[in-house]
Amino acid sequence: MKIKKNRIAIFLIAIICMIPLYSCDNADSEPLSKTEYMLGTICTITVYDHKSDAVLGKAFSRIKEIENKMSVNKSGTEVDGVGDAAGKKFVKVSPDTFYVLKKGKYYSQQSSGVFDITIGPLVKLWGIGTDHARVPSIQEIDEKKSLVNYRDLKLDEKGKRAMLMKPGMSLDLGGIAKGYAADEAGRVLKEEGVQHAIVDLGGNVLTINDSPDGRPWNIGVQDPFKARGNSIGTVSVTNKTVVTSGIYERYFEKNGKKYHHILNPFTGYPMNNDLASVTLVTDISVNADAMTKNIFYLGLDKGAKYVKNIKGLDAIFVTKDKKVYVTEGLKNNFKITDSGFKLIHNIK
Template identity: 70%
Template structure:
């Protein structure tokens, strides 16, 4: 049995930030060299690049904010506020920070909107499978049934007045891996803007935010990961200004046993990885935390239902890539998305 991790694979199994205007544009239109920093946070490779005349401390402030969020709600660290909530499950309320409470509120909202297809109480199942860790395994049906019974967003109790939280039954736990990166990206963008940054790319392992246009006044060109490659190869590009681009795909983390791959996007209803014809879903919108949470539900819905769902939400667009390399896009991306890889076929709508 093998498992795949993304710790040392920058831009592998994530959106590839293709700075297609590259250094030539920076040199032609600006005398300022970009500053960039990469760190491993939130269980993935995180890179922030600023194209303004700013000091490195600007990026440091953004990373410090991400670290602050990670220390409160990452499943990759021990002693977090989520651990405290799990330890008190079925017993007591736990007071959490404003950050954690906000993300839990958002998480429960999107859990409700998806009728549980996205469920932030999926912690027991995520830990059981351990995909992306050294402890990854294919659990028995009995193990899955036991942990699946502990997943129910309706049993997350939130006291808004006191910022206290409780899970209703012992053994329950939270997993914010499907939403915390989005919040972190939004907060990093807020910090940069407050520091006067006008041109930047934030890439938190599949959650990308671009600030304004690039330095020559044109939209950023962002590469969309080829979901069948581990090398950061793109399958297409999208041109965007002041947007977030968030991708979920079956290539990000997986384990392989007896020739079968099990990806990390779990179905709360079955306890197994989601199984449909999709290889990846990319959402394009204004707020990263919203896109982060919605990708899992839209992935679960598949192309037909997912496309219909996206059309009901103002300001939201999507790119669906199927396992047979068909690409479907929503109307808002007709003029700014391009398939660059000849093995993929852009289909005529849904």
């Protein structure tokens, strides 16, 4: 079995490739940039109009605070506490965690359970992205599927408490916590007076205003068939978030077959359709983070219809046969840079 896991190589790629596609002629506009490994990914923040490293420190401290409360990659988090008490009692959580749980339950309901923050038992069973990744038996999958149901997450608004109703249930906020962290890092930067910056949390990119010369930021869209840092094209955005989910990010191979991390809670197996990745462009990263999984599940045609019905939301779909489809709002803002991909303008 081959596991895709090489943090050092990814770290080097991130430092080289995640600097935005923009350069300054004015030495006074040289950016400040910092990279750390958090939330199970490479996180890079680049600021273009601030002279103090302290501003980066404050943004990363906020990300760390969120990671310590709700990351699936750390033990002893508030999310773990809710899981440990499953079927027993309510657990008081911080306003941060309660906000994300509430958002997560909303999008779980809105997607009819395609995106489900109680998918923790299935995620742990597969172990994709860890040293113990494996293909579970049908019996194991059926057992864990019975523990996945967002309706069994009860939230007490007044007391900021959460409870999972069945023993064995657990939460996984990996599909939404990065978006919240990106939004919060952006908020911290703005409060510190930053006017031009990019927050990149490994697939969740948030831009603050435009670039220092007044032009939109050009953000690379990840090639879903290559290592992180390789792009198929660029999307031009101002004061937007760009969030991508795809089959490239975490996977393992068994008997020549790849198993990626985007699980279908109804089958218990990785989602399988014509899509290789979905990139959303909108205003709030936490919302986009949750919606990408539902849109990925829906596929190209139904996914495009979903996007069309959400105000201020646009999408870039990359199919497994290397065709790229963009929704109406991005037709003048997206450019293919890799000739191996073909841009198709009309979506049914």
